Amino acid sequence: MNNQDNLRQRLLQLDDSSYRAYKDIKGNYKFPDFTLIIDRVQGDPFASPSQIRVQLPHVVANFPSNLYQTRSREIALADYLTRQLDHAAMEVSSRRGTGNSGLIAITQIGQSVLERTSILIKDEFVEARLVVGLPARGRRISGYQAAEMLCEDIPKLVDKALKYQSLNHKQIQWQVETIEDADWLRQQLAQRGLVAFIANGSILPRRSGVDDRPLVEEAVAFQSPTQLQVEFNCPNRGLIKGMGIPVGVSLIVGGGYHGKSTLLRAIEVGVYNHIPGDGRELVVTNPAAFKIRAEDGRSIAGVDISPFINQLPQGRSTTNFSTPNASGSTSQAANIIEALEADAQLLLVDEDTAATNFMIRDRRMQQLIAKDKEPITPFIDKVRQLYTDYGVSTILVMGGSGDYFDVADNVIAMENFQPKDLTEKAQEIAQQYRIERTPEGGKHFGSITPRVPLAESIDPSRGKRDVKLKVRNVDQVVFGSEDIDLGAVEQIVEAGQLRAIASAIVYAKNQYINEHNTIPEILERVMGDLELLGLDILTSFPEGNLVKFRRFEFAAALNRLRTLKVR
Numbered sequence: 001m002n003n004q005d006n007l008r009q010r011l012l013q014l015d016d017s018s019y020r021a022y023k024d025i026k027g028n029y030k031f032p033d034f035t036l037i038i039d040r041v042q043g044d045p046f047a048s049p050s051q052i053r054v055q056l057p058h059v060v061a062n063f064p065s066n067l068y069q070t071r072s073r074e075i076a077l078a079d080y081l082t083r084q085l086d087h088a089a090m091e092v093s094s095r096r097g098t099g100n101s102g103l104i105a106i107t108q109i110g111q112s113v114l115e116r117t118s119i120l121i122k123d124e125f126v127e128a129r130l131v132v133g134l135p136a137r138g139r140r141i142s143g144y145q146a147a148e149m150l151c152e153d154i155p156k157l158v159d160k161a162l163k164y165q166s167l168n169h170k171q172i173q174w175q176v177e178t179i180e181d182a183d184w185l186r187q188q189l190a191q192r193g194l195v196a197f198i199a200n201g202s203i204l205p206r207r208s209g210v211d212d213r214p215l216v217e218e219a220v221a222f223q224s225p226t227q228l229q230v231e232f233n234c235p236n237r238g239l240i241k242g243m244g245i246p247v248g249v250s251l252i253v254g255g256g257y258h259g260k261s262t263l264l265r266a267i268e269v270g271v272y273n274h275i276p277g278d279g280r281e282l283v284v285t286n287p288a289a290f291k292i293r294a295e296d297g298r299s300i301a302g303v304d305i306s307p308f309i310n311q312l313p314q315g316r317s318t319t320n321f322s323t324p325n326a327s328g329s330t331s332q333a334a335n336i337i338e339a340l341e342a343d344a345q346l347l348l349v350d351e352d353t354a355a356t357n358f359m360i361r362d363r364r365m366q367q368l369i370a371k372d373k374e375p376i377t378p379f380i381d382k383v384r385q386l387y388t389d390y391g392v393s394t395i396l397v398m399g400g401s402g403d404y405f406d407v408a409d410n411v412i413a414m415e416n417f418q419p420k421d422l423t424e425k426a427q428e429i430a431q432q433y434r435i436e437r438t439p440e441g442g443k444h445f446g447s448i449t450p451r452v453p454l455a456e457s458i459d460p461s462r463g464k465r466d467v468k469l470k471v472r473n474v475d476q477v478v479f480g481s482e483d484i485d486l487g488a489v490e491q492i493v494e495a496g497q498l499r500a501i502a503s504a505i506v507y508a509k510n511q512y513i514n515e516h517n518t519i520p521e522i523l524e525r526v527m528g529d530l531e532l533l534g535l536d537i538l539t540s541f542p543e544g545n546l547v548k549f550r551r552f553e554f555a556a557a558l559n560r561l562r563t564l565k566v567r
């Protein structure tokens, strides 16, 4: 194998050659402490940067094995190292010429702790994946700069961010234990009859709509009302207390600007773990929770929305409903049915982003517009059936309509950012002020029929390329010649998830999408493969920018592909 000196010599020889000559350095190099692998070399200084890996044997990295011996701990440690490497890379990264010359970077990360391909802890070594902008002057190679980057800066980075001896042992331990506790808590929820838990002392508000870090100064820490308080004895942290939200139908009520949506948002992202200091590290939610909202304009492919929508104008079918341009209520209906198809167990709805006519239909409106003139059966008449027929719970932010008191098991009121249990009071009020509306939901929710997606309707190719995928932030992905808009799929928290989802759709098409497999069967297989074999099965060579996603977000992306056809 070539070594560090060979690489340096080659780079110096390449100085001033045309940029393409960099292709020559692809390969493996033995450094004193690690192996450097150059997987992909960019074609010009402005193209997306080159991809490299370093593999550091455990004897060198030297992490005590208890820091990565379980899956939970391994993900926590890898996440910690990703963050360290990110900081260190930002420090050493510097402009070294045209385009992205000099860039050293790792995948973008947020507040969640997720399985990612940026750092992998394998049996023999720790592997880190980076992108580097190979330096150029104009379109000529800067060999000296490149040698400095790859042969000096990279080893410095490795020393700083990937060796146990140079890292903060206490912090690592804390990260690993925090994540382990959160995973443990999430696992306990079902047997305790809960769908979510928010620990006392949690900080739920964020700095701003574009800054997901915790609000610092004016933040009011969360404190459970006594009626809903539960205790857990965590493996690391020991005894903690907080609010448990039971299974069934729960309302979050309260005045405007009192913290309702902030609480729901924390519950939404409670399907993921968060770094210590985030404020939501002990907020955990049933992992099969899915945020439901109205999303007018989305496309829908052959969904049976008849539990909610019937008798549309022009006799349009609602048992096999397709449209390139859904309304607020039909989109929300489809979002629910698709979530159920993917086996969601908890629906999260916020009045801020729900369609009013989907949520309520009061007595006066029932009088004015007869049932046979209104295609929509409102959610209020279906939400209990979801629980009794399918065991699917709902948490609903609803400050605007007391009609829901009749169907709620729990009513939590937010008052000055603190929760109160107003269940009894709401039930008294429901008795005292009967609303006398006519229930319109029938006896049962209705059936969920899994769809079979057709392979020919899923085409990732564009022009001469068989597969063209490109991710724009967390809300859009280019899939062949289609754009998939995921702006309304709110539990996608990192762009890397979307990158992985796009590749997973291609993977699913090649492996499992045929004339027979239903969407739930396809989800089961894809997620099973990822669990067993890791995210690397999704790409042709090891990439550092893939992040684990849930079955629900995979289904959401597939469902929003505008060419999708189903049987």
Ligand code: ADP
Residues within 6 Å of the ligand: 204, 205, 206, 215, 218, 219, 220, 221, 222, 254, 255, 256, 257, 258, 259, 260, 261, 262, 263, 414, 417
């Ligand atoms: P609602 O949905 O009840 O109208 P929001 O959840 O949108 O209210 O919160 C309103 C504002 O209050 C937001 O700017 C939010 O960041 C802030 N906020 C929410 N919870 C807290 C809290 N616990 N401490 C301080 N500020 C908070």
Ligand code: MG
Residues within 6 Å of the ligand: 260, 261, 262, 352
């Ligand atoms: Mg709100």
